[in-house]
Amino acid sequence: TKGVNYAESIGGIFSMRLDASKNHFGNPFSSTIKDKTLIxxxxxxESVEKYINWVINSQDNRAEWIREQLKxxxxxxxxIVYYKELREPSHATALDYLINRYDWNNAKLASDFETPTRELNLSNxxxxxxxxxxxxxGEEFPYSSGYTDFIAAGYTINQTDQLIERICKL
Structure with a gap:
């Protein structure tokens, strides 16, 4: 597909499902009912949360393959090549976190995983x-920072949503 070719051309990762391959990074969960093979x-x-839990904990062959790649x-x-910006975290956002920030040497169950929280004062x-x-x-981020950067800094998803809304108004 075009997406796979593009990802290869830039040395990237294609994050979508591939029907012709058992090994891909696609999310088996979806909130849109367009494919009966999806959960x-x-x-x-919820799809993103379930994806994280599935990647970290599942004994499914593809989840195990993904874990091997990540580790x-x-x-x-x-x-990471994804089909579009959702304006909310996607499984590609989760994949980015699991690749670049998750501590696989100190892995814990996704159900036990909580991002440390910080109070966010939007006036600052x-x-x-x-x-x-x-x-x-007082902390600086490139304007193009995504959810992963803000979450890694300790802000919760809800705070990050508020932050993104605030940025859009600036």
Whole structure:
């Protein structure tokens, strides 16, 4: 497919499902009922949470293959090709986190996984349009930072949603 070819051309990872392959990074969970082989969820967020749990804990052959790829370290820093920006975390966001930030040597059950939380005061957010630097309570992020960067800094998903809304208003 075009997506696979593009991912290969940039040295990236194609994150979508591939019908012709047993080994791919696609999410077996979906909140849209367009493929009867997928496990239906109530929301994108639930699909992402279930994907993380599945990748970390499942004995499914494909989940085990994904874990092997993630643990090997060969994917670190590679761009992830996804079909579109959802304006909310997707399984590609989760994949990025599992590749670049998750501590596989100290892995714990996804159900036990909680991101450390920090109170976020949205009045302490500013954007320097010349440099593209977003400052949040003294911490600097590139304006293009995604959910992964904010979550890794300890902000929860809900706080990150609020932050993204605030950024859009700046």
């Amino acid at each position: 239906v969820t109530k929301s994108t967020r 090997s370290g060969v994917l670190k820093g590679k761009p 957010v500013s954007l320097n349009e010349k440099t593209g630097i977003l400052t949040i309570e």
